[in-house]
Amino acid sequence: MTEHHSLDDEMRTEVEQLQLDENGDDDVDLNMVIDLQSCTGCGACNIGCAQENNLQEGVAFSSRIVETDGQFPNVSYEYTPTLCNQCEDAPCASGCPTSALYEGEGGITMHDPDQCIGCKYCMINCPYDEIHLHKEDPHPRWDDDEAVIDEGTATPTELKAEVGVDGDAPAYYNPNREVGEHEHPTRFKGVVEKCTFCVHRLNKGELPRCVEECPCDARIFGDRNDPDSKVNEILGRYNPDVLKEEEGTEPKVKYVRDYNGGSYERGKGEPALGD
Amino acid sequence: MSKNDTTNDPTDTTDSAGLALDRRGFMKTGAAGAVAAGLGLSFGLSSLVEADDYRDALVEHTGEWRASTCAGCTSWCAAQILVDDETGRAIRTRGNEHSQVHGRNDCVRQDMAIQQLYDPDRLKQPMRRTNPEKGKDVDPEFEPISWEEAIEEIADKIMELRENEETHKAMVTRGRYTYLRPILYSHFPQIIGTPNNISHSAICAEAEKAGPMFTEGEWSYRQYDVTETRYVICWGADPISTNRQVSHYSHEFGDLLDRAEVAVVEPRLSSTASKADEWLPVEPGYDGAIASAMAHVILTEGLWNEEFVGEFEDGDNRFVEGEEVDPDTFDESENSHGVVQWWNLELNDKTPEWAEEESGVPAEQIERVARRFAQAGPNAISWLGGGPCMQIRGTYTAMAVHALNGLVGSVGNEGGTLYAPDDGTASLPGPDEFTDEIAEEGLAYPEEHGTGDKIDQRGSLELPALKGGESGGGVVTNNAADGILEEDPMEIELLISYWNNYAFSNPESQRWEDALEKIPFHVTIETHPSETAWFADILLPATHHQFERWGQLRSTANGIRSINLHQPVLADDPDDPEDVLDNGRLWDVKTDETEIVYLIAEELADRGFDNLFEYCEQYEDPETGLAPSEEYDGGSFRDRELRAQAFSRNAAKLRTQPMWDPDVEAPPGDEFDGWEEFREAGVWNSDHWEYRHRWPSEGGEFDTATGRFEFFSETLRVGPDTDVDPDDDIDLEFDVDDPDGLEGHAERHDTDVDDVLETCNYLARTDGERHAYVPHYEEPYDMGDDGDYPxxxxxxxxxxxxxxxxxxxxxxxxxxxxxxxxxxxxxxxxxxxxxxxxxxxxxxxxxxxxxxxxxxxxxxxxxxxxxxxxxxxxxxxxxxxxxxxxxxxxxxxxxxxxxxxxxxxxxxxxxxxxxxxxxxxxxxxxx
Amino acid sequence: MYEKLSDDDLLAPERCRVNAYKLLAECFHEPDEELAGLLTEVTADEGSDRDGGLELDIPADELNEAMTDLESLRVDYARLFVGPFEVLAPPYESTYVDDPDRVMTESTVEVTNEYRQEQVDIGLDEPADHVAAELEFVYLLARHEVEALAAGEYETAADYLRRQHEFLGTHLGRWIGEFADDVRSHADTEFYRRLADETERFVERDGRRLADRLDRLGIQYGEGDDDGDDDIDTGDLERADLVAALHGGDDDGR
CATH class of the missing domain: 2.40.40.20 (Barwin-like endoglucanases)
Structure with a gap:
């Protein structure tokens, strides 16, 4: 009975060997490449991220831009997965008055909620809308004492009690998110939060959840400073795109190939100047 | 994680230290006593509470990955569930790493099951309706009852039907199942004595099966050898989005685009179409025109696969537009039957230009796709989805789309359309010995009364449902509502429905609301209070199939078949019925196919009808030889529940025994030392499909009337079991008691095939412009006048x-x-x-x-x-x-x-x- | 030299402390009928010589005297400690120790960790460094101390003394003074003014008292001693040592 040796296995081996320093004093430059040809726009990354990070509705670290262009029947539909770009030159961090946002391990733009004063300058500065403000205590949907059928179905609070989950969390709360100095078990009102490249998983030699979750192997992750890494192989082969290059943020999240693969019937067009 | 007792005793008390504390926690004089333990904080007002252990700061969690299976669609991916070791909760799920179909890759929907399992709106407890009135706008006023009470009521009703010898008035409907389904879906109805077991298959994609059935004798879904193919045409199929084997096809799709061309025939820009090379936006209902035109192109351009189909003796291609071909000039291969007839009767004038007029897809695109598809053959796939064939005249389109695989020789071939290698699971112990006379009478009731063979009226003149070529062989799910309303062939007094929501999922679902209102005693087994449950009398909360029960499913892709196990992952020792009952499920829920049947069986035995119980006792644990009542005795309800759980486990072990038991023969595939090893892996992988092993030219046989791939369908005419010599003219006697195919169905109703076809709204006739036995195009039958409904x-x-x-x-x-x-x-x-x-x-x-x-x-x-x-x-x-x-x-x-x-x-x-x-x-x- | 004290008398001063912290903690909850009843009861019990009487280190009778109608108390409580807008005396360590505009800071995290080590957690819908919780935490430590004494586990008892001292030094004691100032300046009711006075006086005195005791026991202590080394480097402690520590040199007249 053999198991697949997969792309995930290969990248995980690389991640296990990373030496990360929480103050960012390491030589690691973590990058993520998204292969749009492999991406099928299914959203498994989004749901995996939501579940991993105990995110409530409306807070999605992993998200998407969808675009439909053209006119029937010559229409294109494109799905672009998005997440925090962990910018080399992060406007969120440089504009943060308390340095709650800073460059941490592997070049990840980290956020320290203990320093955050909820001023939201980072949200204004981020050109990608990837910083989320917690406007309320988390998971209000689970703070509910109503059942749709009394005594026949449960209330959210009853269900949480049944499975032994307390706090502002869903019943399927993921405790593995609690690990590490800057992780709070759940979050609280008034501070912002953002994607951390699942640093809590990296520290255990695991890939970010979205990378592992993708059934199409469309996300490749690793250290740009390691010449043998998978990310380098791909970044060498294809000239990658980034989102909003003109902003000069130098994202670590890069895109290769095209979502709309496929071919077309060859031809040179026509010199249509009209009459 | 224990909680303290909150003493509400207003008098002074001693804490666990023996020190005198009042109810608020103040220490009083006159202390004495033992060593302190515990905290005793919940006195009166308090700012601090005992911390739950699992919230200890900065403690890392681990968990265990336990095998089970996802049943979110019929990809039925083998899965692994991460169960948190501190709280015993299912945290997440992924593809099973041992699956050769998809490994750890699972599609987006698998993780959504976590939200289903931990859904507060899930039924946690049996309930009974107290409002006798039923209706969409009527509150059922459900109140909780115990399992014992519920089972007693069900047994009462069954005994009533038996005593009145009216067992045919019972009905069982099935939705999402496992392969333990025979117990509730087949054996239970037989022993009780009702013919009315109704599945949901006809609202799934049943018409898809008609394509491969009437061409190569296979009434089933296919798998597609995408890793080896060079061209794929998806007809209404959207494999990176929806059924079937989404995990595998999604994973392969990026690479597929590099080495193959993909064309999608679909009225809207689907997910697959948005990434494909070609999108053919067909006018809904006109897919058959494109299929015929493509076949026309393949033949006129000489692009068919000669090895599979045959060739002109003199090498001259006589497939010329508008001209018929003399069959004697064509040397048909031993793999194929009737391609010349197909050309003569249908294809010869079906040009791409003609198809453009009908379908709205440009002729030049039809031609290009057909040509490139055939040039890539035999590594080319014509992938039939539900879209083109779940239409009123759909069977013929299904045949046309699938026949394209025949033309390019991709049938069962590398890079083509495959089926599943042998399943190899064992049959479950059966009901025949336990079917008494009352039951036999009930089962035979429709033979002498009313319309059709069951409450869905299948097999009636207007509902041939030729599954496997047999008259009335297949289900007509949605028509059961009409059978109930018309009380034809019988009135329904007892309905047990499981894992379905017919009142929502059937077309024109309003009729089901009316039908369910009529049924006086309806028991439903499901996880949620659905629209169907709204009309029920008793709600029984079901185990969630991915996490809380024993079962077995299978996946078919990547050239293999895998056998996948469901097991109660929330229990540490799923083999132990006590652990499963106490810890293996979130609420007081039970498994439809097994536990509930067993409980009913014991209750019926109490009332003097013990056939069902004796049937259940056949299910011995294959490792210990113990029947459920030998493993647990005792008369309490808890003892029954334990036996029911043992029965459930035994059924799974028996079903999968060939997979795990080295002493039982199995098809070639993985080998295990025993049950434990198999259970932990959760999946058995077969060997790879043997390419071309069904080809007569390679010593095999298709399961058709002629034994060949039929472009002229004898199988549709007389069924697969009637041997037809492909070289003979057609003229046969057959057994009227065992009607097969269209001729069989016509004979059964004392009429002819053309009458059947007209009654069934097809334009085809045995001698008409559209021929009954070849794949062909028929204009769609519009449901609505295009003036009013444009x-x-x-x-x-x-x-x-x-x-x-x-x-x-x-x-x-x-x-x-x-x-x-x-x-x-x-x-x-x-x-x-x-x-x-x-x-x-x-x-x-x-x-x-x-x-x-x-x-x-x-x-x-x-x-x-x-x-x-x-x-x-x-x-x-x-x-x-x-x-x-x-x-x-x-x-x-x-x-x-x-x-x-x-x-x-x-x-x-x-x-x-x-x-x-x-x-x-x-x-x-x-x- | 002391005559042999009964067990009960040995524990007596500690019981006073336990009860004092408990009472103060209760007084910083949102006022309701229970609170009024509590003070009445406590006053009645206190100082009674009968068995089952209550001993306290604070003048509960004075607090009781200052009790007024529930409505006024609730209004004052809200103004001082809750909001909805301006909170006049925010009852959180964070505000005084870290940043006046912030709650949920590093201090909160540290305090939570302290609680967790004792297997408790905040039971209110508040950050963990709320004054009521911190007071109750010291109560808890003191109670464990008394239980250890009663069981003859003198090393454990001494350890609890040390931890109480540490908690006061790194947490509660650091901000109680400033907090009390704010309450005094802004309270409308006499009750809360007196409560501020009593709390401040008691906590500061208790801190000093603890320091004395630890000196007598020869126990090393210091601020920020959080290397997790709980070992008491004293050799075997005897009952006599505890008697001397707890009863010698107290000048508060009990």
């Missing part, structure tokens, strides 16, 4: 659907725009902007969509991926029950609109399949 309705299933059970998951709504053109949290109907402009409709406007069957009110979305003249809408919303997220207001108001209210109850009668596509006509107006 648009065609394009239904398709939500990519985040777990077969209609995920509408209560917030993740579905939050990420709903993974369906191209849709919007999060909304239920939009998509219109082409030019159509919308003419109707004065803008983005976000409220609109009414109406059909002859019904109407809904939803939000409009303008989208270029919609073909003008059509309305495209994702199926899955419109719930008014099920839960607080699925509905707008539970029991009161629907969220969005259900497509099934618009789709009339019609059928592709040759297969029995419900119609969802192609023929549904609607009108759109701004509100």
């Amino acid at each position: 648009f065609k309705f394009v239904d398709y299933k939500d990519r985040l659907n777990r077969e209609g059970r995920s509408a209560n998951a917030t993740w579905l709504h939050e990420f709903k725009d993974v369906n191209p053109g849709d919007e999060p949290w909304e239920d939009v109907a998509k219109l082409n902007p030019r159509d919308a402009a003419e109707l004065g409709i803008e983005d976000g406007d409220e609109i009414r969509i109406s059909s002859p069957a019904g109407e809904i009110e939803v939000t409009a979305k303008l989208w270029e991926g919609v073909k003008p003249g059509t309305v495209a809408k994702t199926w899955g919303q419109g719930h008014w029950a099920y839960g607080r997220v699925a509905s707008e207001e539970f029991g009161e108001e629907e969220h969005g609109g259900s497509n099934n209210r618009l789709i009339g109850a019609e059928y592709d009668r040759l297969s029995g399949s419900s119609v969802f596509y192609g023929d549904v006509c609607v009108d759109v107006e701004k509100l």
